[in-house]
Amino acid sequence: MPMELGSWGIIKEPTLLALLPMILFMVCAFNTKKINPTLAAFLCAVVGCILCGVKISQFGAEMGYAMNTTLGKVGLLCMLGSALGVQMEACGVSRTICKWIIKGMHIDSLWKGIIAITICEFVVSILLGSMSTAAAVISPILIPIAASVGLSACALSTLVQTVGEAGMVCSPFSGPVIALLEITGVGYLQYFLWGAIPFTAIFIISILAATLYVQKKYGAAEMYDPAEYAISDEPPTTREKTASIAFIAAFAIS
DSSP states (O other): OOOOOOTTOSOOSSOGGGGHHHHHHHHHHTTTTTSOHHHHHHHHHHHHHHHHTOOHHHHHHHHHHHHTSHHHHHHHHHHHHHHHHHHHHHHTHHHHHHHHHHHHHTOOSHHHHHHHHHHHHHHHHHHHTOHHHHHHHHHHHHHHHHHHHTOOHHHHHHHHHHHHHHHHHHOTTSHHHHHHHHHHOOOHHHHIIIIIHHHHHHHHHHHHHHHHHHHHHHGGGSOOOTTTSOOOOOOOOHHHHHHHHHHHHHHHHO
8 A cells, every 4th residue: 555645745756765754753762851752753743744745644544554564563562562561560560470489489599590580581571572671670670689699780681681582482462473473374372382482492591501601701790789789578569469460360361
């Protein structure tokens, strides 16, 4: 569905000038403290209308068509995953899930700390479908764990980044998985059993080896201060427990 350019538009034929709205949005995205994201999106839409010489209604219809494509769905899922992360943080779901995992493992050694961090990031990344959002949401829990067991900042970064990617591979809601299922026509269960599980098993073993290597080679210079990052012993509230159970149940049903 090619867009019909208006007679008064700046763009008359395919040109790199059409990238201007995207460049403008990227600039705004890195200045969210000064520019509201909603305002930035509106400004980019206006610039797009002016470039193409079309009315707002026509431009909106074209945007709607674009959002129905695979790439549009991936972008929308990333936005929704970020919003879900904010809600999980506000309701205490992320903290509660992580504390349940930590309490059940009785963390008192480097290996237990690494395994706990791996489980926390992997689980939340699957729930959100976004590794970066998962890391941002649970970092207040992960950093104190790393500090308490002597895991360095560089090793923690290595572990969280790669485990998050493994979680996205298994998540039914992550952009890459949605795109893969739509393009190939494969069902999620078939993909999970024959694709995600074998890949994730090998990947996580490699991740743990890489984390230990980074910890051994570069860890001494980047240790966290245990006194600065003390883990809170405060148990989850009844509201947080209820929200977490409700979220897990809703996710399982979905």
